[in-house]
Amino acid sequence: MKWNATLLFFFSLWIGYLSMKLGVYHFKLLKTRLDLIENELAIRSDFGLTLIQCATSCTEDLRCVSLSYNRTTKSCRHFDVIYDSDEYGNNDYWIVTNGSTRWVPRSCSEVASCSGNTTDGEYWIYPTATNGRRTKIYCHNLDSVPVHYVTLKNTNRFIGHSPTNWVVQQQECRSDFKAPLTSVDFVKIQINIEDMKINGTDYTFTSHSGSPLQYGHTTDCNGGASKNPCPRFGNATIDTGGTGLIFDPTSVFGITLGYSAAIKDFSRSSDGTRIFFRCAGWCGNCGPTSGPLQLKHTNEFISAASGMAVICSLR
Structure with missing residues (x-):
């Protein structure tokens, strides 16, 4: 003392x-x-x-x-x-x-205005929404109107099954499907730096087939949720490991639209970084039902060497 x-x-x-x-x-x-x-x-x-x-x-x-x-x-x-x-x-x-x-910069716009740097890349940002905690953000379009992204270490994939995949029209639970399934792979997700909520319909850093699914969402039209056995082709894989961020643990996933629909095989890792689920329905749309997905910090340590530091100063 x-x-x-x-x-x-x-x-x-x-x-x-x-x-x-x-x-x-x-x-x-x-x-x-x-x-x-x-x-x-x-x-x-x-x-x-x-x-x-x-x-x-x-x-x-x-x-x-x-x-x-x-x-x-x-x-x-x-x-x-x-x-x-x-x-x-x-x-x-x-x-x-x-x-x-x-x-220290609170946004990519401040990165550009403080440093004059117009090269897109990974920067350390200290958003107001995270109480100023250091957050690695990919700054895109720094030379014009900056946009904020989180780079995913592991590809996040969302696969959807629709009536176009029916082998026989109006026949449920076939063990096969007509290709191709709709799919989208996200390698970066756009976020609103003011509240850390994601824009799930930004496909700037994605590869996809068919009409792309919204991040965190999937569909299935193979058969009613009560049907068993019944293959479920629509599934979602969310993985934020290695970013120091997870989606708010209070986020709820369920049916966003559909008939005889339900989420199947839902799992969330103990550290919150990985979420997986399948969708069932005739047809069913599955995804977050508690509102837009919002990123929160974890205790995962991310090396300062993996991002670029910018200091703002009037001197």
């Missing part, structure tokens, strides 16, 4: 010192696990006699928005990304908090 009080006292003096010396920069102390900070990705590493010295050098580097300081070794590291805090953290970690002179 005595050490904590002493630390807070010196921290207050330090903040006052920086305010007088620099006028515009303030730092916020967070706790995080040491293994969550990638020290090898520091944009600057050196010896700092004091925390004040380390912080001052951060303010002099336009790329620096966070720092770690080891009081034992006097080692100082600066970073151009903000690592998430952790409730079980035992390591001091500091971030720049004054948003009027230096800040």
